[in-house]
Amino acid sequence: xxxxxxxxxxxxxxxxxxxxxxxxxxxxxxxxxxxxxxxxxxxxxxxxxxxxxxxxxxxxxxxxxxxxxxxxxxxxxxxxxxxxxxxxxxxxxxxxxxxxxxxxxxxxxxxxxxxxxxxxxxxxxxxxxxxxxxxxxxxxxxxxxxxxxxxxxxxxxxxxxxxxxxxxxxxxxxxxxxxxxxxxxxxxxxxxxxxxxxxxxxxxxxxxxxxxxxxxxxxxxxxxxxxxxxxxxxxxxxxxxxxxxxxxxxxxxxxxxxxxxxxxxxxxxxxxxxxxxxxxxxxxxxxxxxxxxxxxxxxxxxxxxxxxxxxxxxxxxxxxxxxxxxxxxxxxxxxxxxxxxxxxxxxxxxxxxxxxxxxxxxxxxxxxxxxxxxxxxxxxxxxxxxxxxxxxxxxxxxxxxxxxxxxxxxxxxxxxxxxxxxxxxxxxxxxxxxxxxxxxxxxxxxxxxxxxxxxxxxxxxxxxxxxxxxxxxxxxxxxxxxxxxxxxxxx
Numbered sequence: 392x393x394x395x396x397x398x399x400x401x402x403x404x405x406x407x408x409x410x411x412x413x414x415x416x417x418x419x420x421x422x423x424x425x426x427x428x429x430x431x432x433x434x435x436x437x438x439x440x441x442x443x444x445x446x447x448x449x450x451x452x453x454x455x456x457x458x459x460x461x462x463x464x465x466x467x468x469x470x471x472x473x474x475x476x477x478x479x480x481x482x483x484x485x486x487x488x489x490x491x492x493x494x495x496x497x498x499x500x501x502x503x504x505x506x507x508x509x510x511x512x513x514x515x516x517x518x519x520x521x522x523x524x525x526x527x528x529x530x531x532x533x534x535x536x537x538x539x540x541x542x543x544x545x546x547x548x549x550x551x552x553x554x555x556x557x558x559x560x561x562x563x564x565x566x567x568x569x570x571x572x573x574x575x576x577x578x579x580x581x582x583x584x585x586x587x588x589x590x591x592x593x594x595x596x597x598x599x600x601x602x603x604x605x606x607x608x609x610x611x612x613x614x615x616x617x618x619x620x621x622x623x624x625x626x627x628x629x630x631x632x633x634x635x636x637x638x639x640x641x642x643x644x645x646x647x648x649x650x651x652x653x654x655x656x657x658x659x660x661x662x663x664x665x666x667x668x669x670x671x672x673x674x675x676x677x678x679x680x681x682x683x684x685x686x687x688x689x690x691x692x693x694x695x696x697x698x699x700x701x702x703x704x705x706x707x708x709x710x711x712x713x714x715x716x717x718x719x720x721x722x723x724x725x726x727x728x729x730x731x732x733x734x735x736x737x738x739x740x741x742x743x744x745x746x747x748x749x750x751x752x753x754x755x756x757x758x759x760x761x762x763x764x765x766x767x768x769x770x771x772x773x774x775x776x777x778x779x780x781x782x783x784x785x786x787x788x789x790x791x792x793x794x795x796x797x798x799x800x801x802x803x804x805x806x807x808x809x810x811x812x813x814x815x816x817x818x819x820x821x822x823x824x825x826x827x828x829x830x831x832x833x834x835x836x837x838x839x840x841x842x843x844x845x846x847x848x849x850x851x852x853x854x855x856x857x858x859x860x861x862x863x864x865x866x867x868x869x870x871x872x873x874x875x876x877x878x879x880x881x882x
Contacts, residue, residue: 393710403711419826458484467495486516492523502536523732526612530727531589540593591623592724596707599717605702606665610725613654613697616667619678620697624719628679633708633715639686641710645679648871649733656696662687663707665698678733683707723735738763739768739847740871744779744780745863748852752811754844754873759800762813762843765824765877767870774825780849782858785832788863795879798822804833811844829853 392812423430443509458479465471472492477561516522592608610617634641653669653676662686667676676695683700684691685707700707737756743749756763766831769775774791781788799813799821806812810830813822829846831854846853 393791399575427701434794443498450587451562457484460487460493465491466759467491467498469495469499475881484520486521488865489515490521490599494528497532506536518864523615523729524577526727526729528724530729532558534589534726564814590723592617593701593722594624595720595722595750596716596763597713597720598710598716601710601714602703602706604700604704604706605722606698606793607701608665608698609656609658609696612656612658613667613695614729615651615732616654616695616697617809618677618729619651619733620681621721621724623679624721626718629716629719631715633712634683634710635712636710639684641683641685641707643681643716644677645684646734646869646871649678649870650675651678651731651733651759653693654697658696661699663700663704664688664696665690665700665792666691666694666696669693669695675734678736735871736869738767739868740767741863742775742865743863746851747856748862750850750853751847751868753847754811754845755802755804757844758802758804759813759843760840761877762797762800762841764875765797765879766827766843767867767875768877770865770867771875777861778859779858779861780829780853781811781858782831782854782856784832785834787829787856789827789829790823793882796821797824797826797877800841800843801838802841802843806830806840806842808848810831810842811846812840812843815839824879 407800430503452471461475461479462472462484468490470498472488472495476485476492477487479488489508489512493512495506496502496505496508506529507523509532511518512521512525532570555565574732589610590612594606594608595603596606597603598770608617608620628645629643632645634642634643636642646750650670651667653674658664662685666682666684667680669676669681681697685704733759738754739751740754741749754763754766774793775789778791781790796816796819799815804810808830812828812830812834814828815821816823827843827851834840
């Protein structure tokens with residue numbers, strides 16, 4: 392009996408100094424003792440998972456670098472490219488491998504294999520930057536297959552083939568296929584094996600009351616510029632425009648809301664060339680602007696040579712400022728229709744300070760669409776006319792009192808010298824409707840400041856404006872075709 396009493400646990404009486412509940416640490420300690428094995432297992436699993444993740448990231452990066460190196464070393468070796476295609480089928484360089492392999496097959500005259508690779512590219516990589524060039528090559532390939540399906544003897548009698556690449560060593564073998572009495576009709580000096588050279592597009596340009604001159608477009612040398620020009624012709628965009636002469640240059644321009652990437656060409660000197668000139672300070676060309684250089688000009692700088700006037704040049708020589716394009720018709724084009732690659736232009740406004748000069752502001756509409764629409768509308772409403780710029784430290788503020796605000800739009804540009812910015816109104820989360828600043832020096836980044844544009848060209852005189860200087864006029868130089876109806880908040 393006494394033994395049983397000793398085995399009974401003694402329960403401490405409730406009272407002063409006796410804990411009512413077990414402390415948190417005691418509970419955690421007790422939990423740890425009970426589940427030690429589980430905790431160790433979970434901790435180990437977490438460590439292993441972390442190591443695996445870091446190893447995977449490192450492996451992927453290493454794989455991508457190795458793949459790029461292997462592709463570069465493979466060059467145009469078909470056997471190596473076939474192996475790399477399978478090895479790196481899911482890597483970032485897979486598209487480049489398929490593209491190279493297709494081109495190599497095409498150059499070797501293996502058109503069926505090339506078609507298979509081009510088709511695979513179009514299916515697997517529909518949004519890849521190389522897609523534009525694949526589409527062009529595919530259209531050319533299909534035309535070549537159709538051509539090569541014709542009777543070989545008839546083909547050799549009437550056409551000179553271009554190699555891709557040239558392989559004159561095969562010419563004697565091909566000539567054996569032609570009867571002896573017909574060989575004199577074939578000039579072996581230019582005959583070669585491979586896909587034919589496709590004819591360039593040809594246009595007729597009719598000038599009202601003057602006549603029509605002919606134009607050939609160099610599609611191989613400037614494919615996107617030519618595709619854009621053909622699209623302009625189809626849309627009748629250039630009808631009604633005039634060719635303005637400056638010396639030996641005739642310039643035709645129509646305001647549009649898109650531009651093209653600049654294509655560099657390297658052609659021999661010639662006269663009556665059609666060129667697209669690079670926009671000053673940018674690496675693009677205007678979407679509906681071209682020039683005719685009437686004198687022989689070797690490799691005109693900063694231009695894309697995309698065509699030439701081939702007939703009736705006296706009409707071009709005698710054009711007057713009032714002579715307008717009546718019609719442009721496409722007389723010949725290659726099979727398949729390729730849409731040009733175009734980019735929307737940024738709006739531009741010109742602000743003139745009375746007695747001091749004018750400057751142009753390019754507005755970043757894609758980054759701050761509503762703020763830019765509001766700025767363009769302010770200019771069109773003449774709201775900035777008469778505003779006096781106020782210099783405050785390293786910035787120039789232009790502000791006019793209006794009864795609305797516009798929502799603040801965050802942009803990811805660093806505020807540099809020459810940038811145009813807007814700032815949140817004091818105590819608000821939006822921007823005063825007719826207030827913006829021009830930075831004269833780089834500024835610290837702030838979540839309350841958004842970059843919406845930049846001053847183009849010389850801006851030196853802006854730092855020396857006097858308090859009495861005012862905006863004489865502000866005009867919109869260009870804008871997009873979409874409506875400019877900004878959201879404006881009432882106070």
